[in-house]
Amino acid sequence: MKHLLNIPTKWGMGLLAILAVLPGLAAEETVKSPLLERDVLPILQKNCMGCHGGLKQKRELDLRTLPAMLKGGKGGPAVVAGKPEESALWQSIAEDEMPKGKPPLSKKDKDVLKDWISAGLPTLAHLLKKYEKPLLPAGEKHEPGVVADAVDGHVSGQMANRGLKAAAVAGDAEFLRRLYLDLNGRVPTPEQAAAFLDSSEPDKRAKLIDELLAAPEFGVHFGRTWREWICPPELPSDMNSGRQPVQQSRDLGKWLARQFNENATWDKLVRDILTVKGEIKNQPQLIFYGLVGQNAQATPSGSTRAIGSLFMGVQLQCAQCHDDPFRDWAQNEFWGLAGFFNSMTGNFSKVQSREVPGEMSIPKSAFFNAGTRVPVGFLHGTKPDAKRKTDWRGVFVDWLTRRENPFFARAFANRLWFQLFTRGIVHPVNDMRALNPPTHPGLLNLLTNEFAASGFDVKHLLRCICNSQTYQRTSRGTVARQQELFGRAPMRVMTADMLLESLKIAYGDPKLDLRTHAKDDGNTNGESAAVGDEYMEFHRRFGTNEEDATDFTHGIPQMLTFINHPRLRQGGRFLEDWLKKNPDIKPETMIERLYLGTLSRRPGTEELAEAVAYTAACEEPKQAYTDVLWMLVNRSEYLFVR
Numbered sequence: 024m025k026h027l028l029n030i031p032t033k034w035g036m037g038l039l040a041i042l043a044v045l046p047g048l049a050a051e052e053t054v055k056s057p058l059l060e061r062d063v064l065p066i067l068q069k070n071c072m073g074c075h076g077g078l079k080q081k082r083e084l085d086l087r088t089l090p091a092m093l094k095g096g097k098g099g100p101a102v103v104a105g106k107p108e109e110s111a112l113w114q115s116i117a118e119d120e121m122p123k124g125k126p127p128l129s130k131k132d133k134d135v136l137k138d139w140i141s142a143g144l145p146t147l148a149h150l151l152k153k154y155e156k157p158l159l160p161a162g163e164k165h166e167p168g169v170v171a172d173a174v175d176g177h178v179s180g181q182m183a184n185r186g187l188k189a190a191a192v193a194g195d196a197e198f199l200r201r202l203y204l205d206l207n208g209r210v211p212t213p214e215q216a217a218a219f220l221d222s223s224e225p226d227k228r229a230k231l232i233d234e235l236l237a238a239p240e241f242g243v244h245f246g247r248t249w250r251e252w253i254c255p256p257e258l259p260s261d262m263n264s265g266r267q268p269v270q271q272s273r274d275l276g277k278w279l280a281r282q283f284n285e286n287a288t289w290d291k292l293v294r295d296i297l298t299v300k301g302e303i304k305n306q307p308q309l310i311f312y313g314l315v316g317q318n319a320q321a322t323p324s325g326s327t328r329a330i331g332s333l334f335m336g337v338q339l340q341c342a343q344c345h346d347d348p349f350r351d352w353a354q355n356e357f358w359g360l361a362g363f364f365n366s367m368t369g370n371f372s373k374v375q376s377r378e379v380p381g382e383m384s385i386p387k388s389a390f391f392n393a394g395t396r397v398p399v400g401f402l403h404g405t406k407p408d409a410k411r412k413t414d415w416r417g418v419f420v421d422w423l424t425r426r427e428n429p430f431f432a433r434a435f436a437n438r439l440w441f442q443l444f445t446r447g448i449v450h451p452v453n454d455m456r457a458l459n460p461p462t463h464p465g466l467l468n469l470l471t472n473e474f475a476a477s478g479f480d481v482k483h484l485l486r487c488i489c490n491s492q493t494y495q496r497t498s499r500g501t502v503a504r505q506q507e508l509f510g511r512a513p514m515r516v517m518t519a520d521m522l523l524e525s526l527k528i529a530y531g532d533p534k535l536d537l538r539t540h541a542k543d544d545g546n547t548n549g550e551s552a553a554v555g556d557e558y559m560e561f562h563r564r565f566g567t568n569e570e571d572a573t574d575f576t577h578g579i580p581q582m583l584t585f586i587n588h589p590r591l592r593q594g595g596r597f598l599e600d601w602l603k604k605n606p607d608i609k610p611e612t613m614i615e616r617l618y619l620g621t622l623s624r625r626p627g628t629e630e631l632a633e634a635v636a637y638t639a640a641c642e643e644p645k646q647a648y649t650d651v652l653w654m655l656v657n658r659s660e661y662l663f664v665r
């Protein structure tokens with residue numbers, strides 16, 4: 024259990040970091056008086072919530088939230104705004120009665136609590152209220168350009184409040200490469216790169232965005248991304264006892280790809296996953312419940328945790344065994360939610376609708392309250408009015424996908440932003456709550472409203488973001504704050520999938536396979552099955568750190584693979600074909616092509632001269648070009664999404 028308990032200190036740190044960048048709040052507002060979320064809760068978490076939190080409530084006193092403090096314990100309200108002397112909380116620490124049986128609070132902590140009460144119990148949530156005024160009229164869908172302008176206005180405004188300026192808009196080559204990687208999961212081909220760079224159409228960026236959203240690779244890339252969020256393919260984990268149903272999870276990826284390409288609205292896609300019935304051979308999305316369960320079997324608790332994290336942006340797992348000691352989730356809420364997925368227990372490969380009562384019995388594995396029957400219920404105490412059902416999943420999805428649902432559109436908008444900018448507006452993306460506020464509340468509200476008003480149109484939201492200057496800014500620059508405030512594009516390593524797809528472009532070989540193991544070792548289960556798949560093998564070596572894409576995980580072993588790989592050293596099939604078809608091709612033309620197919624730009628004058636001189640010095644042109652290509656894919660410029 025110890026490792027679980029480490030989390031709170033980290034949250035405290037995270038919050039300080041967020042407050043440091045929380046834009047718009049004038050400096051004096053953030054320091055004038057203590058704030059509940061920033062200053063008070065960390066003290067109470069550390070010293071009091073063990074006995075007055077989710078787990079235990081001595082004298083019925085719960086100190087996790089302001090309303091709970093105002094309600095107080097058996098002896099009355101714990102806090103009275105502006106009056107420390109009348110507040111039980113202050114009384115209890117003034118003479119060191121509390122924390123009971125533990126070392127007294129430091130003078131500093133006591134002062135914080137007293138000052139906070141004297142100042143009238145200020146909260147961050149209250150300060151954030153002023154960002155709730157929507158940037159665009161809520162409830163209507165807008166043109167992408169209009170939303171893009173609102174994004175830019177807000178982000179620049181927040182920068183200006185901090186005395187910072189946003190970075191310049193990126194040049195065509197930088198934009199082109201980033202957009203291809205973000206929307207299609209690979210760099211452009213040399214022809215695609217040249218066509219875009221040479222075009223003088225004024226709206227060529229907007230056109231390219233539309234084109235890439237319409238390309239089949241869009242769905243493939245987004246399908247893979249979501250499949251990995253559901254369950255990382257390269258990581259057999261405890262949850263699946265080291266095994267993963269490889270084929271089925273790949274089929275899920277393909278199913279997702281089709282949905283994204285058909286632009287199935289997000290509510291429909293999620294409904295199709297969560298309410299799926301029938302057999303897996305016709306309904307590949309059934310594997311979802313297996314992947315998030317245990318040993319490829321669906322479990323109500325696994326479903327609840329995953330659905331909370333993926334589709335609602337909240338972490339519910341700490342409420343499984345006891346009320347979350349620090350977040351505002353009760354154990355009853357967890358199991359009330361789990362009750363909706365009670366019909367999904369057992370083997371996922373075929374789902375029979377069996378009648379389940381509208382309640383869930385807390386299992387033994389939850390330690391506390393085992394056997395208690397909890398009625399199905401949504402979060403924050405709302406209950407469905409349906410009486411009796413064979414399958415409650417649809418009732419849950421009806422609630423989840425309503426436009427005004429506080430979790431659904433917000434969680435998606437935030438995750439999409441994370442995907443493009445490497446940091447959520449709320450970060451981490453699956454821990455949205457009062458203690459972890461957005462850095463740009465107005466921006467998050469804007470995207471949430473737009474997504475809901477568009478009927479959860481994924482491509483529309485992407486179009487809005489990608490057309491903004493904020494998305495199109497350069498990643499060049501060194502001011503860290505600029506990037507934290509989304510005033511400069513992030514640098515991140517390519518994901519394993521991006522890298523493999525891009526190498527296929529560079530080497531002109533759609534079948535490029537970098538496996539070093541024997542292909543047909545005949546063993547198809549567990550570990551070896553992963554080795555047997557080109558993508559999974561590659562993932563294992565080049566998988567990026569999911570939580571932090573800016574973390575450079577392409578370490579020395581990966582570098583050595585790249586530098587020494589016979590397949591990469593031998594050059595591409597296309598080189599041979601190309602040289603056969605164009606025996607008289609000029610070195611300049613060939614080298615330009617190699618640059619376009621790797622770095623999505625033309626070589627600079629010096630780079631070109633150097634490569635031409637190298638070619639002249641080699642006996643065999645093919646070997647010279649192979650070397651240049653190998654040098655290009657080994658540059659860090661190649662490995663980064665910039």
Ligand code: HEC
Nearest residue numbers: 070071074081082084096097098099111112115121122123
């Ligand atoms: C180890 C357990 C424990 C810890 C930690 C603890 N308390 Fe208590 N608290 C109690 C118990 C037990 C009572 C019941 C009264 C008593 O036994 O003194 C109580 C009572 C109270 C009451 C009176 C509630 C009422 O309505 O009668 C307040 C206020 C209070 N605690 C505040 C705090 C604060 C503030 C902290 C942290 C600085 C804290 N407690 C930490 C165990 C604890």
Ligand code: HEC
Nearest residue numbers: 024027028030073078340341342343344345348388389390
């Ligand atoms: C599988 C069940 C389970 C889950 C999930 C779980 N806990 Fe617990 N937790 C327990 C049990 C059992 C205890 C009681 C230990 C005891 O009484 O000694 C406990 C106790 C605690 C305590 C009190 C420790 C103390 O010293 O009084 C805290 C704090 C806590 N858990 C935090 C968390 C957090 C945070 C999470 C989520 C990251 C979490 N728990 C998830 C089972 C769980």
